[in-house]
Amino acid sequence: MSLTSRPQIKDSHEGIRLERTFPRFTIGQRWEHAILLLSITILLLTGLVQKYRTSVWSQNILSTPERLDMIQNIHHVAAILLTAEAVYHIGRALYLLSRRKLPSKIFITWQDVRDGFQMIKYLTFLSRKKPEFGKYNFEQKVTYWFIFFSIGIMILSGFIIWFPILYTKFLPGAIVPAAKLAHSTEAVVVGIFIVVWHLYHVLIERLNLSIFTGRLSESEMITTHTIEYESLINQESPVASSSTGGAQ
Amino acid sequence: MIDGMNRRIHYLVFLLMIAGLLIIGLAISPTSSNAAPLFQQPAPTDVVPENQAGSTEDPLTISDEACLECHGKPGLEMTLDNGETWDLYVNPEDHTSSVHGESGYACVQCHRSVSSYPHAPFSAADSRDATFQLNTACQYCHTHQAELNQDGVHAKALEDGKREAAVCVDCHSAHSVQRIFDPQTGEILPEARLWIPQTCAKCHSAIYEKYHDSVHGAALTDEGNPDVPTCIDCHGVHNIADPTTAEFRLKSPDICAKCHTDPEIMNKYGISTEVLDTYVADFHGTTQVLFEQETPEQQFNKPVCYDCHGVHDIARTDDPQKGLLVRENLLVRCQVCHPDATVNFPDAWLSHYIPSPEKYPIVYYVDLFYKFLIPTVIGGMGLLVVLDFSKKLRDRLETQKRIPFLMAKPAGDETAESDPESTGKNKTGKGVDHSPTEADEEIAVDANLTDESDD
Numbered sequence: 001m002s003l004t005s006r007p008q009i010k011d012s013h014e015g016i017r018l019e020r021t022f023p024r025f026t027i028g029q030r031w032e033h034a035i036l037l038l039s040i041t042i043l044l045l046t047g048l049v050q051k052y053r054t055s056v057w058s059q060n061i062l063s064t065p066e067r068l069d070m071i072q073n074i075h076h077v078a079a080i081l082l083t084a085e086a087v088y089h090i091g092r093a094l095y096l097l098s099r100r101k102l103p104s105k106i107f108i109t110w111q112d113v114r115d116g117f118q119m120i121k122y123l124t125f126l127s128r129k130k131p132e133f134g135k136y137n138f139e140q141k142v143t144y145w146f147i148f149f150s151i152g153i154m155i156l157s158g159f160i161i162w163f164p165i166l167y168t169k170f171l172p173g174a175i176v177p178a179a180k181l182a183h184s185t186e187a188v189v190v191g192i193f194i195v196v197w198h199l200y201h202v203l204i205e206r207l208n209l210s211i212f213t214g215r216l217s218e219s220e221m222i223t224t225h226t227i228e229y230e231s232l233i234n235q236e237s238p239v240a241s242s243s244t245g246g247a248q
Numbered sequence: 249m250i251d252g253m254n255r256r257i258h259y260l261v262f263l264l265m266i267a268g269l270l271i272i273g274l275a276i277s278p279t280s281s282n283a284a285p286l287f288q289q290p291a292p293t294d295v296v297p298e299n300q301a302g303s304t305e306d307p308l309t310i311s312d313e314a315c316l317e318c319h320g321k322p323g324l325e326m327t328l329d330n331g332e333t334w335d336l337y338v339n340p341e342d343h344t345s346s347v348h349g350e351s352g353y354a355c356v357q358c359h360r361s362v363s364s365y366p367h368a369p370f371s372a373a374d375s376r377d378a379t380f381q382l383n384t385a386c387q388y389c390h391t392h393q394a395e396l397n398q399d400g401v402h403a404k405a406l407e408d409g410k411r412e413a414a415v416c417v418d419c420h421s422a423h424s425v426q427r428i429f430d431p432q433t434g435e436i437l438p439e440a441r442l443w444i445p446q447t448c449a450k451c452h453s454a455i456y457e458k459y460h461d462s463v464h465g466a467a468l469t470d471e472g473n474p475d476v477p478t479c480i481d482c483h484g485v486h487n488i489a490d491p492t493t494a495e496f497r498l499k500s501p502d503i504c505a506k507c508h509t510d511p512e513i514m515n516k517y518g519i520s521t522e523v524l525d526t527y528v529a530d531f532h533g534t535t536q537v538l539f540e541q542e543t544p545e546q547q548f549n550k551p552v553c554y555d556c557h558g559v560h561d562i563a564r565t566d567d568p569q570k571g572l573l574v575r576e577n578l579l580v581r582c583q584v585c586h587p588d589a590t591v592n593f594p595d596a597w598l599s600h601y602i603p604s605p606e607k608y609p610i611v612y613y614v615d616l617f618y619k620f621l622i623p624t625v626i627g628g629m630g631l632l633v634v635l636d637f638s639k640k641l642r643d644r645l646e647t648q649k650r651i652p653f654l655m656a657k658p659a660g661d662e663t664a665e666s667d668p669e670s671t672g673k674n675k676t677g678k679g680v681d682h683s684p685t686e687a688d689e690e691i692a693v694d695a696n697l698t699d700e701s702d703d
Contacts, residue, residue, distance in 0.1 A: 053538055063542050068535075123635035164596050165588050173595020177530070177603070178610045185618040189625055197629045205636060 021215040022232065024135075028092075033211045035085045036147075042078035043154075044191050046071045051184050076162065083155050105135045108145060112138035132226040143198050150190045157183035314365065315355045316340055330374045342424040350427070358385040376411050379418075386416040396486035404490070412451070419447050441468065444478040458560035463567075465560075475513050481506075494547040498540055501527065504553045526600040527553070556581045572599075 025033070049071060052058045062068045096102040115138045121127040136144070157179035160167045164176045202208045210216045221229040316338070318324060324336040343349040356362050372378035387394035397403055397416070405413035428440040445465065449456030459465040459479070467473035482503050483489070489496055505524040507513050514521045527533035532550040539548045556572060563570035572578045578594040586593065603611035
């Protein structure tokens, strides 16, 4: 685990506080998130217009059959992008797994369940102890896995309703209306999840842009990823740990 | 003043409007009264012939007997300009047993050009021309129907030069016009319903053959069933719409739905009234609704009711030969638009069923799954987020209370985030020591003591 420290302001003047930052996401992960952000936004916008076609706002957009076709085409292009991203993600995970290098910190453990309950107790005044977290807390793991499985459902059902004739060659016909229902409903669930859960935690609870910058500041590490921070500090040499906050 | 004036003017205008309405009403009433309840007008005397002015004789003095002196003799005929023979014989029976004869209408009330004897000579280019000339008589009384007919597909065809297109007498006949409506109820008489397809069949015989064998036609001809549609229930009567237009195709589901969503009719036969809703809920119907609302003039390329069920040859769904419940029959329909469809494909269409554990269980259980998942996800997430947010809010308020003490400190560095951070800072130095509980407790007990936790 390489720990690099980077000054946020290069020319240090007097009175300027330098804060050490810690790497959180690789450039690949940040690109993956950017693709997810782009494709899911397009998919939700173009999909919800089709789902709520009986409402006036939707019909203003879908005003002609040509418009509907165009929106469906955009939806399909974004769907291919998302599928490519999902294939890459799983493919990379399998590759890392085969080389026994798959990072395990994202997997949900019993500790996350306990953390979740502890958090509820803490928030409802039943306990004064706030749970401490490693690299990913239970909220972030829930976000990852919820979106992971949602994308799985969306891709599977999406391709079934995109190519119904192909899939009914080897699957029962009822799979098509079932996929249509799942696709349409899951989309709303994902939409609500992203807005209520994900956006709240990364924008409102605290502004956390580490998925774009790739780094977390030391104070953020201490506050929100205490266990991870401690293990990183303990791995470092005593010299390095004493130079907390320094450049270099 | 002005207000009073205005009010007076308003009052005057109002009175004028009422007077105007009364006048218009009076003016309209003779025509409309013989338009709505058909064939009820018994008073023959109030119809004034048009060309009365030139004649000395009152045409109404010309009795039917006078006409029948000549026209009651079989064999009376004339030669038209093109050499065709035009039969001038009128069987008195035809007229007396017709709805007009029953009501006491005289020959000259329709044949108004006849005002004296001998009457002015009649001439026509050919027999069709003779019909057109005589056909104009109907609109003297049946103005409304004549106007509706002008909007119909037959009048349009005539305009386009199709001389065989039907005019009044082609359907209603000239002298033996039959009563269609029950004068008491205003409903179409049961026997009249039977005539309707036969009347249309005079020209549209191929379609009649299909209709006759269809579920609707068979019920009408075999049982005289009053619930099934005749031609006019779908196509209209006088202002018959062109069924080949994009608009007709797009609106056609509404025609079927008129009866098929009516529980009063459908319950008798155990037919679902949700056929329209289930159609609209699925792919094809969804697009139909969209087209109807946005671009009704465009040709709708998704199936409507009749693309699967047939246009005139509509069969029972459980018909062993043609019924759509037989999957092979449905597949044939699917393949019209989806040529590569295979045996499983027809099940992709819910066949107007509402998913249940028996019908389309997989769809039913997906629906059920989300009925639980959505409230769980929204409820669980919402609860945690609200709890978290209220905690943040409370912490901030508490921090604001503490600000004076923080300011007093010599090296007041942090921007006073919240309690966990201060405890975190503790650990930066000490490493493993766990003290959030204590720190929180101190803050909670007394805000004045918080600065101790920074040691």
